[in-house]
Every structure is written in C-alpha cells, then in structure tokens.
Amino acid sequence: MREINFQTIHNKPIWVSSVQKILSTSLYMGEFQYPAGSGTWYKGQHEPLISKELYLRTREAMKRESEFRYLSKDFAFTRLMRCGHCSSGVTAQEKHKKLAGGGIATYIYYGCTRTKDINCPITYLREEDLILQLIGLIDTMSLDELGLRNHLKEDIERHQNFQAMLGIERQEFKLQDFDIKNYAKHVLKSGATDEKRQILSHLKNRIVLKDKVLTIE
C-alpha cells in the first residue's frame, strides 16, 4: 500500500476527480476496506489525515452531486455520433455482469440504433475504448471552449472549497493559464465517468462509429 504524501497538494494541482478517488479509498481517515466493497475494514498504520465524520459528510455530499449530474447530463454527446454502416444514430447501452466474487459490474457499450437499417451489422464499442479513441482525436477536433472553461471554473471552485474545508492554504488559478484541450484530455483520462461524459458533451464535430473505430466527419 502506498504511503500518502500530502506534499503533492502543495506542489501541484489536485483535481476534483483525484479528491473523489482519495475519498473513495477512505485511507485518508485512517481506515480502509479490503477488498474494496467487501465490508472488511482495516486500520491503517498512519495517523488519519481527516476525521471520519468529515470523510463521511464529504463523501455523502459528493455522491448526491454525482447522482444529480448523472441524471441530467448523461450521454448528451451521442447526438454527435452516427453509424458508419447505415447512418442511423448511435446509442449507449448499459450491460450488467455478475462478478464471480459477488457484486455486479456495469459496462456501457455504444452501437447503432438500427433506425435506418434493421439489418445493420452492429458492433459495440466499450465506453472505455470510445474515450481512449476520443483522447487521441481531440487535437484535431473543434471544442465548445466556453462550455469547457465554465466546467473548468466549477472544477477549480469545488477544489478550492474542498481545500478550505480541510484547512489547506488556498491555491489560486488563472483560467487563461490552462490549455483547454489538455484540460479536456486530463478529465477524459482521470476524471470520474460522469465528468468524462460532461466533457464529451462539449465536442462539436460529428463523429462516425464504424466497426469499433471512431472517425471525425
């Protein structure tokens, strides 16, 4: 298990998604669950960095926020996509898989809606693969810069509020210092799933999905 080093917070920006990751491990309050979700708790060797109460309160607030965002923004970007075989729209489908050790894994797949051709030879693309391909395409795409800058601004504010709550010295950021394409790539690489989908809703190009490969129209 990696020792947590609070220095990183002073040396470089820590993003909301990283904060969520930290909170989801709960290591910061000195206890951890192993395997994750098993209900078996261990006490860490180190001093808790935040109190259990703060941990639970913050985590609950983040969960509520993420549920809300999931409902309101989910999959907005699929309207940009069409099937490369039959030009129908593209839709996202949720698939659940029972895990051997108990619990259920959820996967999101993208594929043709078959509204224009009922016999379209659909192949489905996993969301993780879709996002990886889009990260590679972003440099050649047009983005809704204003929308992304607003998203970034909210991200920074949430981060600063979170720091204030932990009593950490406030970091100042200038919005214009951020390369917006790099920011989009950063969230697509390490954001939470709903954050990634929000970033994708700011893409402006039409995207074609054919045989599991995305191309820009």
Ligand SMILES: [Zn+2]
């Ligand atoms: Zn099709």
